[in-house]
Structures are given as C-alpha cells and as structure tokens.
Amino acid sequence: MRRSEYLDLAERLLDHVENNTTDSADSTYTVPVADYLDEDRWNTEMEAIFKRKPLMLAYTDELREPGMYKAMEAVGVPVLMTRSKDGKVRAFLNVCSHRGAQIAADGLGKASRFVCPYHGWTYNDKGDLMAVADKQKFGAVNTGTKGLTELPCAERAGLIFVVLTPGEPMDIDDYLGGMLPEIESLGIEDWHIYKQVELSGANWKIVYDGYLEGYHFSTLHKNTIFTFSMNNVMAYDSYGPHQRIGFPHHDLADLREKPQDEWETGEGMSVIRTIFPHVSMAGGAGGGLISQLIPGPTPAQSRTIQTYIYAKLPETDDEQAMMDASMEMTVAAVRDEDYATGFGIQRGLATGANKEFTFGKNELGLHKFHSWVDYYTEGEPEGRRPNL
Ligand code: FES
Ligand SMILES: [Fe+2]
DSSP: OHHHHHHHHHHHHHHHHHTTTTOOOOOOOEEEEEHHHHHHHHHIIIIHHHHHOOOEEEEGGGGGGGGGGEEEETTEEEEEEOOOSSSSSSESSSSOOTTBBBBSSSEEEEOOOEEOOOTTOOEEOOOOOOETTOOOOHHHOOOOOOOOOOOOOEETTTEEOSSSSSSOOHHHHHHHHTTTHHTTTTGGOOOEEEEEEEEEEHHHHHHHHHHHHHHTTOOOTTTTGGGOOOOOOOOEEEEETTEEEEEEEETTTGGGGGGGGOOOOOTTTEEEEEEETTEEEEEEETTEEEEEEEOOSTTTEEEEEEEEEESSSSSSHHHHHHHHHHHHHHHIIIIIIIIIHHHHHHHHHHOOOSSSEOOOOHHHHHHHHHHHHHHHHHHHOOOOOOOO
C-alpha cells in the first residue's frame, strides 16, 4: 500500500475508533433467501459471472519460467495455462481436439509439449497441434485448425486472469479499474508461494459474504481474529465490484502516542482486498493469504484454495515455525469458524425459516457484492450499474 493511502486509512480508522463509528450504508439492504438456494439462479450466476468475467486462476509464481504450466478445473471447465518462451502466459481449454480427452493432468509442471494420454496427439505450449499419432493410418487432418481452444488470458500484478468462454471480450485493465493500482502496489509478482490449503465450503455467496464484514469478529472469532482485530469497525472503499476494507487492530490507538512519521506502513490494521467475484486477499507488503473461491459442483457447494504467499520465504527453523503457527491459526479460524458456520447457514436456509436476509448498514460490503451479482445476472442493464 502506498504511504499516503496507509496514512489516510489509519486516520479514518482512528476517527471511527475514537467516535465509536464505522463506515456504513445509509440504510439496511434486503435479499431473498431464494437467491442462495435456487438452482436456476445459480446456473445464471455461473453463466453470467463465472463463465464471462475474468477469474484469477494462477499466480505468476506458479508459472515463473517459460515452459511451466498449470492445469486445473474451475466451475466444471478444465483449463491449461502455459508460459512459453516469448514470456507470455496463455490459457486453453484442456481438451484434446481429437476426441476430447483431458491433455495435462491437474497440477503444476514443466513441459513445452503436451501429449494427449488417449491416442498421443501432441500440442506445443502455444496450443498448436504438432503431431497426429500414426498419421498415415489416421487420414487427413488439417493440423492448422486443430489446435487447442484458446481462452482470453492476461497477467497483471503477479496474478493470472482467465475468462472461461472462448472469444469472450476481455479488457482486464478496465475490469480491475481502481483495484489494479491497489494490487500492483503490493508487488505480488515477486512473492513466493509458501503453502496451499484447499477447503470445502457451502454456497459460494454464503462463503463470500463472510469475507466482507467485521461484524462477526468478537463472536465467531472470539479466540482467533478478535485477539488482535477490533469488532464491527471498518474503513470501506470500493472500485467497481472490487472492495477494500481496513479493519483496526486493538492497538491502533497507540499510533496517537507517536508522531505520524514514525507510523510504520500497515501498522495497527488488517486490510482485505477482494477481486469480484471470487478472490479475497488479506495482508500487506510482506505477503499474506489469498483465497480463490470456486463455486460448485452444486449450488450448495464450493471450494476455496487458500494460498499463503510471501515476499520472503522463511530461512530459519524459527521463522518457519512462526509462519506455520500463524498459518495454522488462520486455517483453523476460516475452516472451523467461518466455513463451519457456512455449512450451518446452508442447512438453515433449506428449512425455510427465513424468507429474506437483512444486511445491516454496517454490512456495507454485502450490499455492494449482492448488487453486483444482481446487475450481472440481469444482463448488465443500461443505467443500472451499481453505484453505492
Ligand atoms: S483424444 Fe486426444 S489423441 Fe485422441
Ligand atoms: Fe470470518
């Protein structure tokens, strides 16, 4: 975070703490519970949002050098990402043009040629079909038109974004808007992945809601996050559908004891940045936790890939032990507190006990998130772009 922005956030948070206030909406906001349950609605969300908008599917660190690749499934779509000698990252449907087999097994690897495990057709890392096995017996194939199907792909600020629909227009700079300089200022392109953990979760919106407010810290996270972070106070900013939330730590007020030029950038607060529709980033210049939420395979399910990624990996046993302890605390808070609660909500929704949910003025991030989901699922109607 830039110094001036940190100072601005710190002043705003100090002001809230001293006055017992928080950034908030003008009024509460209501959503029908059916929005979380309805299967048609979920399918529309997948088609209008997850298949059309840029998803953050990989880190620069995972494809650091030419020849590296990553294969994964996202909302039912098998994706292959490669970095070729020209330095460019490309994405493809991980589907053979012969009879549709998955070409590269899910995971990370190094290869400049991909051989289909079914009949051995071979592609290069730019997706071109290079060889048809036993071509003479196979017969005529126009190799020029039988390459892998390319997906729109862009690399920005250490993150790799892919649109899951071939040919869909993608303007990543326009899409990220004001969030781009925010994430660029973190320097993620130089960070290194320490560890990754995959968690199962409930409906993707139940899960994402939990990343967008600090109203639950003193209750759900009494023995974890609340040990350092204050409850129900935030400095809130949004950039289109993307959000940045500053949460004050209990010791934030100590900043008042010293002159501003002695405040260390990042001191006294946690900052969460979200990239719509599925990324949450917790941390600052030294690194932190980035979560990629992937909905499915059913409306009531999702999975989250948590990546612990740092500017500097631990060098000594002591540093490693400290990093592991902090990571384990976070995994436990998210899995045993947030995600366990999410499964309970999912069960609760199905009972019909609630017809609608009311988000408080203090749950402003949820107002914003649900407004954007509505806007996209309704086909981005003219003049209805959310402006909260
Ligand atoms: S399906 Fe890939 S070579 Fe046949
Ligand atoms: Fe939480």
